Amino acid sequence: MALTGLLESSLKLILFGGKGGVGKTTCASSAGLYLANNNKNALLISADPAHSLSDSLGKAIGDGVKQIEGVDKLSAIEISAEKALSRFKIEYEDELRRLLDTSTYLDGEDIDSVLALPIPGIDEVMGFKTIVDFIEEGKFDKYIVDTAPTGHALRLLTFPELLDDWIKVMAKMRWKYRYMVTSFAGKYKPDSADDFLMSMKKTVKKIEGLLRGQSRCEFIMVTIPEDMAIKETERMIKSLDQYGMKVKQMVINHVIPEQADCPFCQGRREEQDEYIGQIREKFSDLKITIVLLQPHEIKGIDALKNIGSMVFAA
Ligand SMILES: Nc1ncnc2c1ncn2[C@@H]1O[C@H](COP(=O)(O)OP(=O)(O)OP(=O)(O)O)[C@@H](O)[C@H]1O
Numbered sequence: 001m002a003l004t005g006l007l008e009s010s011l012k013l014i015l016f017g018g019k020g021g022v023g024k025t026t027c028a029s030s031a032g033l034y035l036a037n038n039n040k041n042a043l044l045i046s047a048d049p050a051h052s053l054s055d056s057l058g059k060a061i062g063d064g065v066k067q068i069e070g071v072d073k074l075s076a077i078e079i080s081a082e083k084a085l086s087r088f089k090i091e092y093e094d095e096l097r098r099l100l101d102t103s104t105y106l107d108g109e110d111i112d113s114v115l116a117l118p119i120p121g122i123d124e125v126m127g128f129k130t131i132v133d134f135i136e137e138g139k140f141d142k143y144i145v146d147t148a149p150t151g152h153a154l155r156l157l158t159f160p161e162l163l164d165d166w167i168k169v170m171a172k173m174r175w176k177y178r179y180m181v182t183s184f185a186g187k188y189k190p191d192s193a194d195d196f197l198m199s200m201k202k203t204v205k206k207i208e209g210l211l212r213g214q215s216r217c218e219f220i221m222v223t224i225p226e227d228m229a230i231k232e233t234e235r236m237i238k239s240l241d242q243y244g245m246k247v248k249q250m251v252i253n254h255v256i257p258e259q260a261d262c263p264f265c266q267g268r269r270e271e272q273d274e275y276i277g278q279i280r281e282k283f284s285d286l287k288i289t290i291v292l293l294q295p296h297e298i299k300g301i302d303a304l305k306n307i308g309s310m311v312f313a314a
């Protein structure tokens, strides 16, 4: 069986995720090529801080959208979460300053130190906002995300909740300020800090809607037939489910061909068969695609296209 449904026009965001080293980048790159070859304008996005799209495609990419030479409809970007965060801070510095100034007892110097503090997870949050902004912009038909291994990808997906909590705290502090202004001045006129909180709230809603929209977004799980990978896959599917994301398809990569005639390969395949059986049993409601271990690593456009022709179907 192959991965299907990727050409559906309602499907915009396709994320590949799983344990370290199982083939996420390979699947994401070959999905990008498959979609581009099927006349879809595709943007391949790396959200893994240890970017490897450039290595996989054999083309330099970097943190700006780049059209992939020789593939008309494919572009790619390796998101720099750090840069996304500093852009955010520059864009909203006035609003953030105003929020802290009116809602806390901090003075100018204290506010400077708060703004300079690293907030755990905020760079990932901003990395995700970059993805959402791309989708909003709507220049491409498909956005394919190569995520970092499990833990990081899950943190990325908790973004809406994280940001929502932050907005709630800020809004609460603002209410106190608003109450004070109203008591002293009689009436309160919303300012740019209020607009900022509102626009952040809208971003959260948009992301939640996007991630939970079954037809607009699909998370494809990549795994290998090994005990530890299966356990991690199971935990990840459960966590995704809690965020309202239902995984429907899974790739089992690195499967040794059945007809291999060396005893070593046969031994490994027998062991793999055990695990493939376990996967089919545990995830009986998922569509499973087997990807065979290739004699060479999968690097460069031709190798990725080749594997794509086996992995994807309309
Ligand atoms: N079916 C396959 N046959 C042969 N080599 C493969 C296969 N799938 C992936 N590879 C190779 O395995 C290595 C790891 O693959 P890849 O980088 O796609 O994994 P990843 O899950 O993205 O890893 P990371 O968690 O480090 O980001 C690469 O060198 C890739 O070329």
Ligand SMILES: [Mg+2]
Residues within 6 Å of the ligand: 024, 025, 026, 048, 052, 146, 147
């Ligand atoms: Mg990778």
